[in-house]
Amino acid sequence: MHRLEIINGRIIDPANQLDQTSNIYISNGRIIAIGDCPQDFNADQTIDAKDHWVIPGLVDLSARLREPGLEFKADITSESIAAASAGITTLCIPPDTDPVIDEPAVVELIHRKADNAGHTNVVTLGALTAGLKGEYLSEMAALKSAGCVGLSNGRQTIQNALILRRAFEYAASQDITLFIEANDPWLSNHGCAHEGAIATRLGLSSIPVAAETAAIAHNLELIAETGVRVHFCRLSSARSIELINQAKNAGLKISADVAAHQLHLNEMDISSFNSHCHVLPPLRSQRDMEALCRGVANGTINAICSDHQPHDIDAKLAPFPSTEPGISALETLLPLTLKLVDLGKLELNRAIASLTSEPAHILGIDVGQLSINAAANICIIDPNKEWLLEEKDILSRGKNSPFLGWGFKGKVSHTLVDGDLVYST
């Protein structure tokens, strides 16, 4: 029986409204006490967290680990090591792997590989339609019982509204949460940049805001009719937040997230054809970026995720429109969020909630909090450590980050998964 204590840390746990300097006692992978040492507790290991923050391990709503299918870019082992170093203890994988996560065997394969790697917990989203093709429903109940925490069609849209409605009805009857990345494929029209002055100047094919908002509105009508629980992924515009807010006020069972990079970058960042800023949905205007920050601050946007998409070097070495979209983002998820706190855009408590209890709640899993008897998934942070992001320090196999050279304050010093110390500086 392994016993561990974390002493003298500032424990911040939004789920339990906890913010105090205290001690955590862990036994058998679970938190058995916070505060006073239980009787007969003799720690095998002590972590002195003086001047450090002790928070729940982060829960990342979307990380592509590239396995199975694109192992030349990254794999489950490499990325879960990177995640552990970034304080992330639960990763959620979208279904667009190759093969697609549309049958239980693929779910089992991923879970087995993640267990073998053993650095961080991995959960999966199953495909909402077979092969993500938008034609036939996947075996939703089978995927659920294989362990999928929800279903999604990735960025591929179900174009036939009748099929979409039936998918919603069926998912609602099986009590399954759907994860929707709202995108009208005709309006986005293979574009690679936000429709506006910058794309016009650079001659880049553009994606209007309506590609996202029209799809959100379309989905909301069907959600209202079917009562399905839906999480909207990767919002990019101010107007999207308005739509989500209205729908929440009308009582719909919905939630939303944003990728951390959307809170720091905007269309200006592509103005020198910087392919590291090629992302989907595209970086939008300054006004949209500010609105997204406010949306997180006031809770309209529930969670911040990494939207991790590691790439090989060649994927970004081409003219901008021919590069592959996405950022290697696991290791900047916490730093970028803490930067918002430093900039005064986000309260610390809200920032931590958006990375822990909120995403855990969306996934419907029992993590993201420091409760007694909860699994000891814990992240310890040195809040005063100042550092520069350098390529050599990125543990992910994908080095594609637009944040290289950025300065950050606050760095993970220890990560525990189920009571095991999986990372320490």
Added chain:
Amino acid sequence: MVNKATRPTNDLLGQDLWNIQLDSQGQLKHLLTIEGLGSQILTQILDTAESFAGVNESVKKVPLLRGKTIVNLFFEASTRTRTTFELAAKRLSADVLNINISTSATSKGESLLDTLRNLEAMQCDMFIVRHEDSGTAHFIANHVAPHISVLNAGDGQHAHPTQAMLDMFTIRRHKGPDFGALRVAIVGDILHSRVARSQIHALNTLNTGDVRVVAPNTLLPKDIERMGVSVFNDMDEGIRDADVIIMLRLQKERMLGALLPSEQEYFQLYGLTEERLQVAKPDAIVMHPGPINRGVEIESSVADGPQSVILNQVTYGIAVRMAVMSMTLGRSVSQSSADDNRESQ
């Protein structure tokens, strides 16, 4: 050496889009976009072109670029632009290699960078590049060996700077050097036009009095007015009292994406006819980057009429391209080698 004309660079932030075009002495090294080049450099291009216009007329070669190798690297089909670049290079006594890649290497999976590395190994001095992706010329300029100059012969919908400069040359020859007095209307498919974007930058840099674009909203990119133009949907209003009318080619495939109902309706609303030309200034000139779609964007009698300078544009194109090649490749030897040292560090 003191860095006089370029801005300080910061490796972490990446290159300014335009800064990369100048060497440490502020001389033109690449021509990728008009944007950010000052009026001084644009005027220098025009003046140098003026000096070469005579060479063209008496069909003589000048030995300025003897021993230099220039590669026409065209990933997109082109006859006119490629030919004028080739002629310009030959009149400057350079060796020219034409490579059309639209159907060869890159479609077989060779990356653009691999293609470049292979060509670099052949000791070339200049790449003239056309590619369907916006930003290609910048990408290449950022990745080629430091002694190579890159000229953008059209990248996606982004820029076509030599076309814009030959248009400025045409305007200056026919309307004089004071652009401030001119009203210029660009008519047609602005959305898909790299020519229009480069023209707008050039006209504004040269302080043109009034720059207008005329098109239906489906052919106008969003926020185009922020590039410094006024927008007109109505053709008659747009070209009223114009000194210069630039007609753009309408690609036939635009009907497929529902951007326009038909060629007939387009011609009715935006085609330049003799009758419509009456609302412009009596001495207005009519320009077109070619190739022309007669009866789609312009009436034959206008294209061939007295106010048309369309064929002059083609002729001037050679002089302007000679000017740009000689300015970029003909920089003094000591200077360019100093640059090479700096950049290879």
